[in-house]
Amino acid sequence: MGCGRVGAELAQALERQGHTVAVVDQDPTAFRRLGSGFGGRRVTGIGFDQDTLREAGIEEAGAFAAVSSGDNSNIIAARVAREMFGVEHVAARIYDPRRAEVYQRLGIPTVATVRWTADQMLRRLLPSGAEELWRDPSGGVQLAEVHISPAWIGHKVSTIQEETGVRVAFLTRLGEAVLPTSQTVLQDGDLVHVMMRTDEVEQVEAAFAHGPEGSGH
Numbered sequence: 001m002g003c004g005r006v007g008a009e010l011a012q013a014l015e016r017q018g019h020t021v022a023v024v025d026q027d028p029t030a031f032r033r034l035g036s037g038f039g040g041r042r043v044t045g046i047g048f049d050q051d052t053l054r055e056a057g058i059e060e061a062g063a064f065a066a067v068s069s070g071d072n073s074n075i076i077a078a079r080v081a082r083e084m085f086g087v088e089h090v091a092a093r094i095y096d097p098r099r100a101e102v103y104q105r106l107g108i109p110t111v112a113t114v115r116w117t118a119d120q121m122l123r124r125l126l127p128s129g130a131e132e133l134w135r136d137p138s139g140g141v142q143l144a145e146v147h148i149s150p151a152w153i154g155h156k157v158s159t160i161q162e163e164t165g166v167r168v169a170f171l172t173r174l175g176e177a178v179l180p181t182s183q184t185v186l187q188d189g190d191l192v193h194v195m196m197r198t199d200e201v202e203q204v205e206a207a208f209a210h211g212p213e214g215s216g217h
Helices: 005-017 028-034 049-056 071-084 097-105 113-125 158-166 198-210
Strands: 020-025 040-043 062-065 089-094 110-112 130-135 141-146 168-173 174-176 191-197
Touching: 005 020, 005 028, 005 168, 028 040, 049 071, 062 071, 071 089, 071 097, 089 097, 097 110, 110 113, 130 198, 141 198, 158 168, 158 198, 191 198
Parallel strands: 020 040, 062 089, 089 110
Antiparallel strands: 130 141, 141 191, 168 174, 168 191
């Protein structure tokens, strides 16, 4: 639901991955964003109206994304999809971060656009510490993006792992995810994502901020 820039990009990305997609929007001119190559359904109507959703194929849907410009519309549509039609995978875009937390507790996964964008910007402007991305159900292990001292640049991933006690899960290099080998050398600008024990986060942060042993940093 919603054929703005995010909705159109999402629909095209899903179609490229081989999924069948239907897009709902109140404004028929919004479908121009999909381009002539889009093979999915275009349904004009209100995205939380049950008849509109049925026309879009909600009864066979495996997933539903509510990405219109209105928080209320998105959350109502997401709840209708989940509660009325039993769609398994549902997500709603919410601009107001306070609302997002409320809806998350209702069991509707939300993407709080403003907070997420602000967080991502802060990570680039004030890189420090570790940002948790995932935690296992027991809470003992987590995946995090860690800020590293420039002193680590030019060192192998194997050295980083030996000296910090973490497992380097992947790097983000020039916007692309890279699965490193022990011989991969850290380059300037790499974002480092590591698996570590939750009770060792502070020590790991300190080790990454300090630099390798014998580096003089």
